[in-house]
Amino acid sequence: MSTKATKRGNWYSPLLWFWLPLRNFRILLALVIALVTGVWTGSEPTTSQTTTSCNVSYRVVDQWATTPTGSPNPAGGFKAEITITNSGTTTMNGWNVTWTFANGQNIYQNWEGSLVQMGANESVTNLSYNGTIAPSGSRTFGFLATWSLVNNAPTMFGGTCSGSTNVPPTVNITAPPNNSSFTTGSSINITANASDTAPGTVASVQFFDGSTSLGTDTAAPYAATLPNATAGSHTLTARAT
Secondary structure, three states: OOOOOOOOOOOOOOOOOOOOOOOOOEEEEEEEEOOOOEEEEOOOOOOOOOOOOEEEEEEEEEEEEOOOOOOOOOEEEEEEEEEEEEOOOOOEEOOEEEEEOOOOOEEEEEEOOEEEEEOOEEEEEOOOOOOEEOOOOEEEEEEEEEEEOEOOOOOEEEEOOOEEOOOOOEEEEEEOOOOEEEEOOOOEEEEEEEEOOOOOOOOOEEEEEOOEEEEEEOOOOEEEEEOOOOOOEEEEEEEEO
16 A cells, blocks of 8 residues: 655745746756655454454655655655554444654654653543444544654554554655756756665555656666756655555
């Protein structure tokens, strides 16, 4: 399963850059890192189980840096969503999701859930109006948080749907640098690094200019080209699967 994060112009993302006309018709490229979703699937109910079978998925919707490119101590923020899906045959009445951040991430805003935060330990419980999940239904809550050095996804969830997650592969655009300028009509080479946690492997990396696919590379070093770049603002994304 994979998801692609795109810029929506939200106030929290300092990586969104706006085009201002220049005499030499240069173009401005804003780099975006896209991650895939990690999903843990709960077991099917047995005669000895009384809890509802459910799935938990964790998705980084957006991530940005607040330190200069190439900083030895990078830091920034990110937006993430967690979805609880009822894969059983009975209605869930109330839910709770717990996890621990491994890299000092800190949530400073959340929605659609009641958050209790104790250091790296996080716990989110349903609100009065969203505790019921019908079979095949789902509920999603989200948050804004800070990160420092790295932003690894949680590998284990507790609460209503306990279990491990499939840690998503990571992808990092290495060129061109963020906030780069090029002459209109240039062909711009894009490169990226991608990795996955064993036993997973990276099958491919797909590159996009906005919603337009620039191609898929199945072997490292992963690369693509934006041909004949037009004047304006461009958002590049890379998606690893």
